Each structure stands twice: as C-alpha cells, then as structure tokens.
Amino acid sequence: MRPLVLLDVDGPLNPWAANPKPDNYRLFEIKVGWRRRLRVWLDPEHGIQLRQLAEDTGAELAWATTWLHRANTEIGPRLGLPPLKVVEFHDETGWKYPAVARYAYERPLAWFDDDFGLHAARREQFVHKRRHLTTALIHVDPGTGISAQHLGEVRKAFSGNP
Ligand SMILES: [Mg+2]
Numbered sequence: 001m002r003p004l005v006l007l008d009v010d011g012p013l014n015p016w017a018a019n020p021k022p023d024n025y026r027l028f029e030i031k032v033g034w035r036r037r038l039r040v041w042l043d044p045e046h047g048i049q050l051r052q053l054a055e056d057t058g059a060e061l062a063w064a065t066t067w068l069h070r071a072n073t074e075i076g077p078r079l080g081l082p083p084l085k086v087v088e089f090h091d092e093t094g095w096k097y098p099a100v101a102r103y104a105y106e107r108p109l110a111w112f113d114d115d116f117g118l119h120a121a122r123r124e125q126f127v128h129k130r131r132h133l134t135t136a137l138i139h140v141d142p143g144t145g146i147s148a149q150h151l152g153e154v155r156k157a158f159s160g161n162p
Pocket of ligand 1: 008010011012094113114117
C-alpha cells in the first residue's frame with residue numbers, strides 16, 4: 001500500500017517559535033478573516049524537499065493541520081506544493097489521532113507534527129493499534145521546523161518492511 005506522509009503546518013512548516021527565524025524562511029501575512037492576518041514563516045525549500053521525498057519513497061503527501069483546506073489555498077502554493085488531500089478533523093476527543101487513524105488505515109505512515117506531546121494516552125493507543133504497520137511520528141520542534149534530519153527519518157522508516 002502506498003505510504004502516507006502527513007504534514008502539520010504550524011510548527012513543522014511554520015516554525016513559529018524560532019527566534020530569530022532562520023534566513024531561508026520568508027514571512028507571509030495571510031488574511032484569515034475579515035480583519036485578521038496571521039504572520040506565517042515558510043521555507044520554499046520545504047516544498048522541493050517534500051516533493052522529492054514523496055517521489056523517492058512512492059509516498060502520498062497529505063495535510064493534517066487545523067488549516068484544513070486552507071492549507072491548499074494559503075500554504076501549499078507558497079511552498080510550490082500541488083493541491084493535497086486533507087485529513088478532516090471533526091469534534092472528537094483524542095486530538096488528531098481518530099481522524100488520522102481512519103485516513104491512514106493500513107498504510108505505512110510518517111507524520112510531522114509539533115504536538116505529539118499532547119494526549120499521551122491517545123498517542124500510545126494509536127501507535128499500539130498500528131503496531132504491525134510503519135508508524136513514524138516525527139516530532140518537529142516549532143523552534144526549528146522540518147530539517148534534513150527529519151526528512152531522513154521518513155526515508156529510513158519507509159525503507160524497512162511496512
Ligand atoms: Mg502544529
């Protein structure tokens with residue numbers, strides 16, 4: 001089955017906690033409401049690196065972010081990513097885990113997020129249910145964003161048996 005790489009936006013792609021922001025990041029002011037603007041830092045290299053990762057591993061990239069479909073209109077184009085499928089979150093307990101479990105189903109999974117520290121019990125349950133499947137939860141520090149090391153972890157996870 002085709003492996004899946006899930007992308008969170010805030011933290012992994014927008015290192016909101018980095019101070020100062022590394023040089024390769026560009027600031028975008030994104031309108032998110034009638035008068036509200038969000039400052040988002042993005043590194044266009046991430047788009048190139050993620051497309052390469054998907055090509056090399058045969059994986060599908062998809063969004064797992066509270067930006068939901070706006071990731072495709074506001075974030076993807078700024079990174080040079082094509083429109084991606086979106087994991088939809090409903091009002092469920094257990095953070096993103098229930099929706100991701102359904103979406104990924106039995107596919108090998110690598111998932112970038114900065115919030116795996118939340119809901120530890122649900123995380124263990126999620127990982128346990130997927131114990132026979134590749135499940136790489138790749139914690140990305142919101143102070144750094146996705147690095148070459150994180151991308152290497154995905155390649156390594158998908159190079160073994162599913
Ligand atoms: Mg996040």
